[in-house]
Amino acid sequence: MGQVILTILGGGGFRVPLVYEAVAAARDRVPVDEVVLLDDDPDRLAVMADVLRQVGGHGQAAGGAYTAGAPRVRATTDLDEALTGADVIFSAVRVGGTAGRTRDERVALGEGLLGQETVGPGGLAYALRTVPEVDRIAARIAELAPRAWTISFTNPASIVTEAMRARLGDRVVGICDTPISLVRRALRAVGLDARAFDRGDVTIDYAGLNHLGWLRGIRAGGEDLLPALLADDAALGGLEEARLMGAGWLRALRAVPNEYLYYYDFTREAVAGIAAQESTRGEFLLGQQARFYEAAAAEPGRAAELWRTALAEREATYMATEREAQQAGERAEEDLGGGYHEVAVDLMAALLGGEEHRMILDVANTGADGQPLVAGLPADAVVEVPVHVDGEGVHPLPVERPLEPAMLARVQAVKASERLVIEAARTRSPQTAWLAFGMHPLVDSAEVARRLVDAYL
Template identity: 60%
Template sequence: MKLVILGGGGFRVPLVFSAVLAARHRVAITEVVLHDADAARLSVMHRVLTAQAERPATDGGARPDGARGSGQAPGPGLRVHATTDLDEAVAGADVIFAAIRVGGTHGRVLDEQVALKHGLLGQETIGPGGLAYALRTLPMMDHVAARIAELAPRAWTINFTNPAGLITEAMRTHLGDRVVGICDTPIGLVRRVARVLGVDPAAESVQVDYLGLNHLGFLHGLHVEGVDRLPELLADDALLGQIEEARTLGLDWVRARGAIPNEYLYYYDYAREATATIRGADQTRGEFLDAQQAAFYLEAARAEDPRALWAHTLAEREATYMAEARDADASRDDDDLQGGGYHEVAVDLMAALLAGERHRMILDVANDGIVPTLVDDAVIEVPCVVSEGTIRAEVPPTPLALDELALVTAVKSADRGIICAARSGSRQRAWHAFAVHPLVDSAAVARDLVDAYIRAHPTIAAVLVEP
């Protein structure tokens, strides 16, 4: 069985591969193909993965990459190879993981800085930075999806290219239901709430009441045998204070909302504070990662065994994630730095689609009437049951509240506008998409943003060639 990792030179690829290795007794992957346009980074990651395959953890303990071992050796016949040729990579694939970053981390730096210079939030997937990221990514992902449809029409594509919901929606034009978006933040939220309440989230008696978009969702309830346990969590400071998202957004505000938001709601609910914190920092998140990764790849290219260097760099990267949303002396929960990330979500989804397992998980799939204000082919984030090669969205018992619905509808309007702009090359459509986004407060500023991103990004200038 052939697994392809698009963006195979990316820094987090060893996490994905370690999860694949640990699950080989569940899914019979015999070939892993790494694809990336950056040959130098691809070479580094190919070396890291080859070392992982040759020397896996066999004691069930921690791997050099920080994931947990299963005691499973990789087994005979696992081939790992790398290519910069997209068609060679995807031809005949059974499953494709897509994690592409067009423009690299330097592109992210520009996305953030242009927004900040206009007094707006500079963040990778939220607000104007996310729309700019999408503009320079969509043409590539349209091309990738078209090649998959031609060369591997029966493959499942599991997308974590950001902005994940928007990109997945665009790829559906070519791949339909055979492309699915994933993100670990909603699943992590559910696991944290379930742990505090002493509930097994995988039990058949448990219903997860979650709904929204990627990086814009709400946990409205956790029903156990028909009884919603969320109210007791919201009423108890000691319990609620154990939830990372509640601490980030404030316990009182979470209670006022009556739901526990995805952690990325911080950027909507505290946009001024987040922007001020980012502008007051020595460097943006993008600048930190750009410098960190440049140093890593340079040193790793010379290292005899780059795995230890990679593990150290990963720990530093994860510990500083969303630092602007926490107090200066606060750190992420230990459990957030171990397992359960998007790489394990991807493997669980792969096992359900290809190996007969059954999983309930929160995925980015077609709306199909679940949110009535959105068209059916809009991609939303919702609990799903996955088994025997099928994905069935579960209609949550609680609809979006009016304020939640307004936010979701406005962001989806911006998302779809950006897809239209990228495909038509229209600056006017891009302007409209930026202007209707809730984190852009002026049509005049929106027009200036489009012009500034065109000046900053040659890739965006090449997309927006029409008035």
């Protein structure tokens, strides 16, 4: 394989150095020669380019490992320039910036509803802004880099990936680190190696949508290990999901829910916890990032140092309000730092580097037999399920059994809302947007939905 050009859309974003470090550390797996950063904010772009060049020049990768010959860095504000020649495209755009996120959160909280970035009305508002932009981006990718793989980090992941598939089909894949992190925690809790699923040593039963899925089985040697895990208080104590939602609730579900199910299953507690804070998560990040970019621009020679300090604070406070509300304690050390960048590198190493991995990704709901993977959803809907990835592409694995009726009902309602919001964004129809908000399980009144749409539009 020749040298690889990786383009990062949203290249001025705060978490871009995590991606760069992971890519630099994995050059023996995927020889990325150049990383192209695209952003429409030239000041943020310049800061991130400084951070990446310092990281590469110092040769320090994630975990302190030395990276010889880190990829070159090139920055541009021109989309066509960024896409031309790209082999892999990481899409991590945030339309409206963090300021847009804060409005998404506050408008919902003002109606007594969940104010969260990806779940509920805030996520739908984010999608209304984002779908037209990713449609434009996907059209340019189809024109300028049709054989490139597009790996989408952009939230809300189910909605954005489904929208981009209209132009890019199977060449776009949505990723999230939350489900694979859940699986690895569960594997450690039953005494198995955390990467046993990645290698294919065990099979797992996980299905749903992004930020709305459940682990319903861990099968090794013909035995399902999940029932014993759910019965073991000590083992469950090592699961972030059990600390957040309670072992009793997991036993009632007979499954381990994605941690974002907290917002659906404990909505009142989530809203009360967020509303009681002086600032929302978006407002915290808006202030923190503004301080970082200003300081890094003033002292460009310390850009990487300043970034690492800000990153540590950011990761340590992730879902802190939710954990405090549930008296869940501190986040486990191995869960700090996120992992979507590592998921992306594993995916890229399989697609381009000859490796094979089992992963959980956002893909079309179509199995090898042409039938829906998640029964009860359209075959062209994007779902989050286990897949096998190799040089031939992304191959969804069979979903072992249908979702339980209560789980399916929630997934169907959210997917219907997602598809309506895509239609609303493309047609600019306030009436369709109203329907999208009104049909979402976390919006409890059509009148409130109308006010939300008026405020967001």
